[in-house]
Amino acid sequence: MKPYFAKMTEFGHALKKGRIKSTEENLNNIKNIEEDVADKVNRVKLAGFPEEKINARGQMTVWQRLEYLVDPGTWCPLHTLYNPMNNEEGTTNVIDGVGKISGKWAVIIGFDNKVMAGAWLPGQSENILRVTDLSKRLNIPLVWLVNCSGAKLTEQEKFYANRRGAGTPFFRHAELEQMGIPVLAGIYGTNPAGGGYQSISPTILFAHKDCNIAVGGVGIVSGMAPKGEFNLKAAEDIIERAKQFRTKPPGSVSTHYDETGFFRYVFEDETGVLDGLKAYMKDMPAYHPKFFRVTEPKEPRFPIDDLYRLIPLNPKRVYDFDEVLARLVDSSEHMEFRPDYGPEVYAGLCKINGFLVACIGNRQEYLGRDYPEYADYPGMGGKLYRQGLIKMNEFVTLCGRDRIPVIWLQDSSGLDVGDAAEKAELLGLAQGLVYSIQQTDVPMLLLLLRKGTASAHYLMGGPTANRHNAFTLGTAASEIYVMHGETAAVATYSRRLVKEKDAGRPLEPIIEKMNKLAQDYHEKSRPLFCAKSGMVDEIVPLRDLRKYFVAFTGAAYQNPKSICPQHHMILPRIIKG
Amino acid sequence: MTHEIVAPLDGKVFQLKIKPGDTVEEDEEILVIEAMKMETPILVPCDGIVREIRVKEGDEVAENDVLVIIDEELIEA
Numbered sequence: 001m002k003p004y005f006a007k008m009t010e011f012g013h014a015l016k017k018g019r020i021k022s023t024e025e026n027l028n029n030i031k032n033i034e035e036d037v038a039d040k041v042n043r044v045k046l047a048g049f050p051e052e053k054i055n056a057r058g059q060m061t062v063w064q065r066l067e068y069l070v071d072p073g074t075w076c077p078l079h080t081l082y083n084p085m086n087n088e089e090g091t092t093n094v095i096d097g098v099g100k101i102s103g104k105w106a107v108i109i110g111f112d113n114k115v116m117a118g119a120w121l122p123g124q125s126e127n128i129l130r131v132t133d134l135s136k137r138l139n140i141p142l143v144w145l146v147n148c149s150g151a152k153l154t155e156q157e158k159f160y161a162n163r164r165g166a167g168t169p170f171f172r173h174a175e176l177e178q179m180g181i182p183v184l185a186g187i188y189g190t191n192p193a194g195g196g197y198q199s200i201s202p203t204i205l206f207a208h209k210d211c212n213i214a215v216g217g218v219g220i221v222s223g224m225a226p227k228g229e230f231n232l233k234a235a236e237d238i239i240e241r242a243k244q245f246r247t248k249p250p251g252s253v254s255t256h257y258d259e260t261g262f263f264r265y266v267f268e269d270e271t272g273v274l275d276g277l278k279a280y281m282k283d284m285p286a287y288h289p290k291f292f293r294v295t296e297p298k299e300p301r302f303p304i305d306d307l308y309r310l311i312p313l314n315p316k317r318v319y320d321f322d323e324v325l326a327r328l329v330d331s332s333e334h335m336e337f338r339p340d341y342g343p344e345v346y347a348g349l350c351k352i353n354g355f356l357v358a359c360i361g362n363r364q365e366y367l368g369r370d371y372p373e374y375a376d377y378p379g380m381g382g383k384l385y386r387q388g389l390i391k392m393n394e395f396v397t398l399c400g401r402d403r404i405p406v407i408w409l410q411d412s413s414g415l416d417v418g419d420a421a422e423k424a425e426l427l428g429l430a431q432g433l434v435y436s437i438q439q440t441d442v443p444m445l446l447l448l449l450r451k452g453t454a455s456a457h458y459l460m461g462g463p464t465a466n467r468h469n470a471f472t473l474g475t476a477a478s479e480i481y482v483m484h485g486e487t488a489a490v491a492t493y494s495r496r497l498v499k500e501k502d503a504g505r506p507l508e509p510i511i512e513k514m515n516k517l518a519q520d521y522h523e524k525s526r527p528l529f530c531a532k533s534g535m536v537d538e539i540v541p542l543r544d545l546r547k548y549f550v551a552f553t554g555a556a557y558q559n560p561k562s563i564c565p566q567h568h569m570i571l572p573r574i575i576k577g
Numbered sequence: 578m579t580h581e582i583v584a585p586l587d588g589k590v591f592q593l594k595i596k597p598g599d600t601v602e603e604d605e606e607i608l609v610i611e612a613m614k615m616e617t618p619i620l621v622p623c624d625g626i627v628r629e630i631r632v633k634e635g636d637e638v639a640e641n642d643v644l645v646i647i648d649e650e651l652i653e654a
Contacts, residue, residue: 018605018621317609318617366586366617369640378586380613413614 001566004576005294005356008333008349012326015306023309030308033476034541037527041080044091048114059188060270062095062110062118065145069186069274070099070108076551078471078538079130081531085122085158089115092124096131097538098471098551101143102282105555107135110145111198113189117149120194122158125166130471130537132172135181137443137470138555141284142176143277144185144202148195150217166194173201184280186273187263190249192217200262206276207253207263214251285559292557293354294566300546301332307542313477315451318364318381321346324449325359325409328352328546334359335575337395342387343367344379347395349404349572352546352553358399358571360392360460361409361449372416374424382413384456385421389429392460393436398571400440403564405556406468407549408446408461414454414483433459437468443556446472447545448536452480463535470556473548474536478527485521489514578649580622584638588612593634595645599627607645610638625649 045063054061060068066075077097083090093116096109109131111118135142151160159166173183185202191213199205199213227234257263267273310324326332329350336348346361367379372386379385399406415426437444437459446461446469457480458464463472482488493514500507523529527539540548591611601607606618607627625647632644 016602016604018602018624021602022604022606022618022620314616316611316614316616318615364615366612378613380615382615 001294001569001572004335004572005351005566008331008335008351010301010331010333012300012302012323012332014302015309019309026313027308029313030311030476030542033313033527037081037476037531037539038541040528041077044080047089047091048112048116051114054114059113061114062112062145062147065110065186065188065270065274066095066099066108068271069101069143069145069277071101071103074100074551076538076544076548078134079127079534080538081528082127082130082534082537083123083532084126084534086532087121087123089121091115091121092127093119093121094124094127094131096127098134098138098555100554102278104141104281104284104286105138105551105558106141106143106281107131107138108143108145111147113147116152117189118147118195119149120151120159120166122152122155125159125164125168126534128169129164129172130534132169132176133466134470135176135183136172136179137468138552139179139181139559139561140555141181141281142173142183142202143281144183144198145188146185146191146195146199146202147188148191148198149189150191150193150195167197170197170201177203182284184277186277187211187213188270188273190217192249192251196251204280205263205265206273206280207257207266208270208273209253209266209268212249212252213256213262214249217249287558287560289354289554289557292356292560294356295330295351295354297354298331298351300327300329302327304328304543304546307545311449311475311477311542315477315479318366320365321361321363321381321409321411325350325361328549329357329359330354335572337571337575338391342385342389342391343371344381344383344385345388345391346409347391349575352407353550355553355557356404356566357549357553358395358404358406359409360395360406362411362460364411372424375416375418375420379416382411382451384412384415384426384430384459386416386424386426386429389415389426389433389459393429393433395571396433396436396440398574400436400442401564402569402571403442403560403562404569404571405442405553406440406444406461407552408444410446410448410452410457410460410462411450412453412456412460413451414456430455430459434465437461437465440468441561442468443470443552444468445470445549445552448472448474448478448480448530450475450477450479452478452535454483463537470552471537472535473545474527474530474539475542475545476527476539478530478536478539479525480530480535481521481525485518485525488521489517492517578623579628580625580647580649581643582607582619582621582645582647584610584640584642584644585619586610586612586617587639588617588637590632590634590636590638590644591616593630593632595627595630597627597630601625601627601647608632619644621645621647623647623649
């Protein structure tokens with residue numbers, strides 16, 4: 001299929017000096033936000049004991065283990081700021097992301113052994129379920145660095161039980177294994193109770209010589225058989241038994257290597273465990289990239305740092321979407337799907353690192369007096385109209401047919417509204433897009449370039465499409481809300497304003513509430529809030545976006561569950577005509 | 578050569594960033610039109626000097642109204 005993919009249509013333009021002059025403030029504002037995000041990320045890295053203290057115990061930190069394990073330059077962290085239950089530790093206490101190990105993509109996750117020796121914390125199981133979902137969606141191995149002291153007992157009611165509680169990941173591990181997706185685990189330290197299941201549930205266990213895994217640890221074994229109260233004699237008994245078990249904790253290597261054989265391998269050194277994982281990943285079944293590549297990888301023709309000038313931080317500011325995309329895809333080349341139809345939506349085939357991907361995004365400019373064709377008002381980009389919805393329905397359906405992963409670049413203020421829009425069937429077409437996405441069964445990535453608003457956030461590959469959305473990335477410019485805060489304030493208080501006015505009462509108290517609501521919306525839609533609450537899986541600096549695209553695409557093509565031969569693809573033929 | 582910069586859409590002049598006699602560079606943002614809740618920046622098509630500004634901030638403009646006139650050749654001289 002060389003005629004289709006070797007040289008596609010070039011798009012984009014180099015920035016002119018006037019543009020550079022006009023966008024200095026925007027660049028600085030975005031970088032300021034990125035620095036703030038980086039500062040918060042650094043705080044997560046520094047949580048708990050300092051690295052020196054862990055190293056003095058003869059242990060590596062989870063960060064050091066990751067650095068040793070992952071191929072240089074491939075680590076794409078996810079969920080770093082995820083902390084939905086507002087833990088005082090500032091983390092869910094697992095560190096995860098996508099990266100290569102021995103040349104193969106994997107989803108990688110480890111307990112932060114600096115924080116309460118890797119304890120379960122509130123929100124952690126949700127984090128782990130996102131990670132197991134990711135492994136399932138991309139059909140790539142899950143690699144664990146287990147070092148889990150069990151539950152933070154003083155907050156167990158927040159995470160121990162429930163449908164998506166701390167035990168659910170064990171069922172997800174079983175599910176992955178039943179789907180043929182291996183779960184490898186390097187095991188360190190003391191892993192009692194929940195930590196024991198974290199250790200035993202993976203497929204192959206690589207143990208450090210000093211680790212132990214057990215149904216119950218020292219604390220549980222020495223404190224069983226409740227007597228109704230604690231007194232001095234009980235305390236002395238506890239001390240005696242704790243000393244006994246501390247000398248020889250249950251489930252050590254002598255038990256689970258020599259006796260049960262649960263541990264497949266035992267290593268003297270911490271790095272030996274990681275070398276063991278690397279050796280297994282090297283042998284992991286995976287397609288060679290050449291199997292699916294349509295061309296040799298090439299960088300975009302324009303510098304990625306241009307994005308700091310092309311994406312306005314101001315959510316109202318119009319910009320040229322095509323110029324943004326041209327900074328992210330190979331050679332700044334594409335094959336656009338139906339360019340003369342549904343102008344508010346970009347849909348096209350592009351290449352990332354030599355692999356074919358489908359890209360869908362929101363164009364932002366004014367659409368002219370004659371569009372949308374069903375209304376007597378002009379259209380504005382960022383909104384979705386009838387043609388755009390039909391175009392996306394067609395495009396994702398064909399992507400599913402041709403087995404092409406999809407990257408959504410979302411920046412939408414929502415669907416057109418009003419009776420003309422209803423008559424134009426927007427509601428049915430929108431849910432039709434949900435149906436189309438659901439039936440594709442191809443991995444999707446959402447980049448929330450700027451606004452994720454109203455139902456458009458759901459429809460355009462949002463995390464709500466969670467069977468197919470592998471992960472969602474945010475930027476310094478991202479904001480997510482059901483509607484703009486000021487719109488919400490009007491919707492909430494307009495009738496109250498009328499009532500107060502008719503009653504002759506002062507309006508100021510209501511106005512104050514409206515301003516408060518608008519401000520609250522603003523604060524709860526910004527990048528840090530989105531990352532903390534999990535609306536996005538990571539806030540990524542603009543200059544790293546392509547790196548995540550490369551990781552997503554490479555992972556999606558490593559072990560796809562089904563294949564469309566390139567010469568059987570229909571979408572490129574439809575575009576060519 | 579003279580360039581007439583026209584409004585691409587109906588709206589209100591939200592920001593005016595130039596004055597007559599200013600030197601401007603290709604793709605520089607010289608004004609912003611607010612319409613349909615969005616802000617559309619107006620860029621100059623060439624290096625030049627602002628000869629005339631026919632609008633002020635707050636003015637309502639219609640599509641194709643001339644907003645600004647730029648002299649391209651003056652910068653070459």
